[in-house]
Amino acid sequence: MKVLVVGNGGREHALAWKLLQSTQIEQVVCVPGNGGTASMARCQNLPLAVDDFEGISSYALENGISLVVVGPEVPLAKGITDYLQAKGMKVFGPNRAGAQIEASKAWAKSLMLEAGIPTAKAAVFTEAAAAKSYVQAQGAPIVVKADGLAAGKGVTVAETVEQAENAIDTIFQGQFGSAGEFVVIEECLQGQEVSVLALTDGLTIRPLLPAQDHKRVGEGDTGENTGGMGAYAPAPIATPELMARVQTDVLEKAIATLKSKGIDYRGVLYAGLMITPDGNFKVLEFNCRFGDPETQVILPLLATPLEELILACVEQRLGEMPPIAWHSGAAATVVAASGGYPGDYEKGKVITGISEAEAAGVTVFHAGTKLNNQQQIVTDGGRVLNVTGTGENFQQAIAQAYTGLKSIQFEGIYYRKDIGYRVLSAE
Numbered sequence: 001m002k003v004l005v006v007g008n009g010g011r012e013h014a015l016a017w018k019l020l021q022s023t024q025i026e027q028v029v030c031v032p033g034n035g036g037t038a039s040m041a042r043c044q045n046l047p048l049a050v051d052d053f054e055g056i057s058s059y060a061l062e063n064g065i066s067l068v069v070v071g072p073e074v075p076l077a078k079g080i081t082d083y084l085q086a087k088g089m090k091v092f093g094p095n096r097a098g099a100q101i102e103a104s105k106a107w108a109k110s111l112m113l114e115a116g117i118p119t120a121k122a123a124v125f126t127e128a129a130a131a132k133s134y135v136q137a138q139g140a141p142i143v144v145k146a147d148g149l150a151a152g153k154g155v156t157v158a159e160t161v162e163q164a165e166n167a168i169d170t171i172f173q174g175q176f177g178s179a180g181e182f183v184v185i186e187e188c189l190q191g192q193e194v195s196v197l198a199l200t201d202g203l204t205i206r207p208l209l210p211a212q213d214h215k216r217v218g219e220g221d222t223g224e225n226t227g228g229m230g231a232y233a234p235a236p237i238a239t240p241e242l243m244a245r246v247q248t249d250v251l252e253k254a255i256a257t258l259k260s261k262g263i264d265y266r267g268v269l270y271a272g273l274m275i276t277p278d279g280n281f282k283v284l285e286f287n288c289r290f291g292d293p294e295t296q297v298i299l300p301l302l303a304t305p306l307e308e309l310i311l312a313c314v315e316q317r318l319g320e321m322p323p324i325a326w327h328s329g330a331a332a333t334v335v336a337a338s339g340g341y342p343g344d345y346e347k348g349k350v351i352t353g354i355s356e357a358e359a360a361g362v363t364v365f366h367a368g369t370k371l372n373n374q375q376q377i378v379t380d381g382g383r384v385l386n387v388t389g390t391g392e393n394f395q396q397a398i399a400q401a402y403t404g405l406k407s408i409q410f411e412g413i414y415y416r417k418d419i420g421y422r423v424l425s426a427e
């Protein structure tokens with residue numbers, strides 16, 4: 001089988017890496033891919049934009065691609081699945097209607113209310129004055145969200161009413177384009193976050209191992225929100241008992257409600273949960289795709305061949321598959337970022353030490369990297385590398401990731417030194 005993977009992050013490198021472990025996979029083509037996917041055997045990059053549906057479809061049809069796996073939300077929200085399916089192709093990822101669960105927070109919120117899924121209290125506004133009066137009445141802390149896709153930057157957890165008002169102005173002044181036509185204002189929840197990613201074919205839902213991301217740029221979960229600075233799996237806070245409740249109270253309700261709207265949702269349904277100190281949980285958001293960097297810790301632990309699961313979702317026979325098999329132990333990934341991220345940063349810095357790190361046992365998933373004209377790996381984004389360790393327990397997995405990181409260098413490298421601190425103190 002030849003598979004085309006859409007996207008260029010660490011998640012897509014991990015998907016390509018996992019697919020290539022199967023003897024069933026002859027080749028993976030990444031659109032556009034990164035320095036890591038360019039350097040793997042049986043893998044190549046195709047320099048097209050992720051929303052160049054015409055280009056992707058012509059290439060796939062002319063080159064015997066039998067499956068397209070879509071990483072990011074943007075092409076899903078723009079309807080890549082609908083487009084390629086209409087050309088007769090097999091595509092993993094929900095259609096445009098299903099992707100609304102991530103692409104509109106207001107839509108997702110009304111789906112949750114209709115389905116009876118536990119979530120934070122919220123109100124939706126179309127203009128600043130009403131949004132501000134609501135914030136003044138509710139008080140701080142409070143959470144302000146742009147409705148649409150904003151590359152992870154559309155959410156402000158405001159500590160003061162003034163911060164919330166500034167966030168409202170920023171959104172309505174057009175910082176996020178059409179993503180900011182609506183503002184969702186939400187009750188601020190306290191607790192620990194966990195990401196539950198489930199595979200679904202629209203009928204059967206099979207959760208993957210729960211993972212915990214580290215959203216804030218600074219140690220001790222301080223500073224600005226980012227796309228994610230590190231992750232680990234399986235997150236012990238998501239106990240089997242909690243996972244059973246997530247299955248019935250969140251995943252099954254969401255899929256049933258989507259179905260009642262005529263949406264045949266196949267792909268990943270990702271529930272971002274806040275586990276409140278009383279042991280209950282609420283859904284913070286749904287995503288319509290694999291998480292990044294969660295995928296970089298979930299896939300190293302997956303024992304069932306990934307392409308079998310993906311095809312079972314696409315062909316709606318997930319219910320016939322045996323239970324998903326996992327390797328024992330733990331995985332942890334630390335994101336090496338460009339200095340300045342999530343603000344401004346420089347690109348084009350030469351990266352050294354990746355093979356030395358790999359010799360220490362880690363798997364290095366590239367995110368913002370590319371090969372330059374001299375075939376050197378250089379930085380090309382804010383989150384640059386995901387250095388992933390595995391082990392019998394979290395202590396081993398995390399120690400391995402940090403040992404690997406010691407070999408890796410590029411000008412301005414920054415990473416959090418405390419990834420997994422919660423789970424280490426528990427362990």
Ligand code: AMP
Pocket residue numbers: 120143145152155157186187188189190193215225272284285
């Ligand atoms: P979202 O894209 O909606 O998940 O928001 C991004 C991040 O903002 C989440 O991962 C949380 O860290 C934070 N967040 C979102 N909603 C809330 C909330 N209601 N209470 C507290 N933090 C939140």
Ligand code: GLY
Pocket residue numbers: 213227228287290291292293294
């Ligand atoms: N790790 C957060 C996300 O993928 O949205």
